[in-house]
Amino acid sequence: MNKKKKMDIIYEDKEFLVINKPSGLLTIATEKEKIKTLYHEARTYIKKQNPKNKIFIVHRLDKETSGIVVFAKNEKLKNKLQEHWNDYVKNREYLAIVEGKITKKKETLTYYLKESKTHQVLISDEKNGKKAITHLSLLANNKAYSLLKINLETGRKNQIRVSLNEYGYPIIGDKKYNSTKNPIGRLGLHATVLELEINQKKHKWCAKVPENFKAMFENAIESYETK
Numbered sequence: 481m482n483k484k485k486k487m488d489i490i491y492e493d494k495e496f497l498v499i500n501k502p503s504g505l506l507t508i509a510t511e512k513e514k515i516k517t518l519y520h521e522a523r524t525y526i527k528k529q530n531p532k533n534k535i536f537i538v539h540r541l542d543k544e545t546s547g548i549v550v551f552a553k554n555e556k557l558k559n560k561l562q563e564h565w566n567d568y569v570k571n572r573e574y575l576a577i578v579e580g581k582i583t584k585k586k587e588t589l590t591y592y593l594k595e596s597k598t599h600q601v602l603i604s605d606e607k608n609g610k611k612a613i614t615h616l617s618l619l620a621n622n623k624a625y626s627l628l629k630i631n632l633e634t635g636r637k638n639q640i641r642v643s644l645n646e647y648g649y650p651i652i653g654d655k656k657y658n659s660t661k662n663p664i665g666r667l668g669l670h671a672t673v674l675e676l677e678i679n680q681k682k683h684k685w686c687a688k689v690p691e692n693f694k695a696m697f698e699n700a701i702e703s704y705e706t707k
Contacts, residue, residue, distance in 0.1 A: 487521055490548065490685050497522055497535065497551040498674075500687040503666040507540035507549055522551050538562060542638065544653070547574070547671025547687045560678065566635065570682075571675040574630040574640060575619075575689060575704070577668035577696060578649040579661050582618055582626040589614040589643045593636050600656070601638040603646050612636040614643045620700035625652065625663075627697040629704065640669060664692040 488500035499518060501507065506517040514520075519537055526533040536558035538550045552558040561568060592609030595601050603609070613633035620627040626649065630640055638657070644650060645657040652661050652668035670690055676683045694701050 487518075487525060488688075490687060491683075495553055495557055496683070497526065497553065498685045499549050499551070501541055501546055501549045503544050503546040503690070506543050508537055518549055519551075526553070539565060539635075541671055542641075542667075542669075544667035545669045545671065546666075546690060548674045548685055549671075550674065550676075550685075557678075561676075568676050568678045569635075569674070570677050571673060571684075572632040572635065572671070573673035574632070575670045575672050575693060575701070576628045576630055576640060576644065577652050577664070577693065578626050578628060578644055579624070579652055579659060580626060580649045581621050581623055582616075582628070582649060583621070585618050587616045587647075589616065589647055591643055591646055593639065593642055595637060601636070601642045603642065610634075610636055612639045612643060614640060619704060620697045624661075625696065627693075627700050664696065666690075666692065668693070 490500055491498040499522060501518050506513055508519045509517050523535050526535050536552045536555060538552050538558060538561045541547060541549055552561060590613050592604045592606055593601050593612045594604035594609040611634060615631040615633060617629040618626060619629050632639065641651055641654055641657045650657050650659040652659055652663060653666055670693060672687055672689065674685050689701050689705060
């Protein structure tokens with residue numbers, strides 16, 4: 481019988497609980513799944529400390545994306561962050577492994593995104609879509625794949641996945657957005673850094689890079705993590 485893995489807690493204080501979410505785990509419940517979620521694990525964890533404790537979701541990651549997820553421990557902070565998320569977030573950084581050899585060192589992708597009735601995010605136009613700005617930096621490449629550092633200027637649903645597919649370099653393991661290769665057995669997207677500035681305090685949280693990412697680009701990722 482497999483022993484259940486403990487949550488990978490990055491940071492905790494009276495206001496925040498910050499967790500490195502594994503790939504394959506929902507952030508919050510859906511109609512089909514209520515229990516196997518990061519929120520459920522976080523809530524169970526803080527209730528064990530004190531049954532009166534509360535936890536609130538502030539943002540989310542896609543099920544197959546790993547990395548930093550922030551929970552608030554009081555409703556006032558939750559509301560503040562949810563209502564003005566883009567004002568408080570100073571940096572959102574991801575690592576992505578994509579299909580194809582990218583040679584350009586830096587690129588900014590600007591698209592307009594629209595969600596369909598079937599919840600697929602599609603490229604649209606200025607009139608019908610929401611603007612999505614994604615900054616790419618090439619960290620390493622080989623004949624078949626490229627490792628990118630990604631910084632978000634906007635935070636749209638599936639923004640990185642849709643933008644990279646439209647750019648011609650889908651994220652490995654992303655069948656939803658046209659990937660045909662999956663050498664690491666999961667989606668090649670990981671939220672590595674989140675910087676917040678709220679209530680006159682600065683926070684910077686970093687999540688360890690998954691081992692299967694390192695298996696593909698060990699030297700580049702070691703260099704990235706030591707910066």
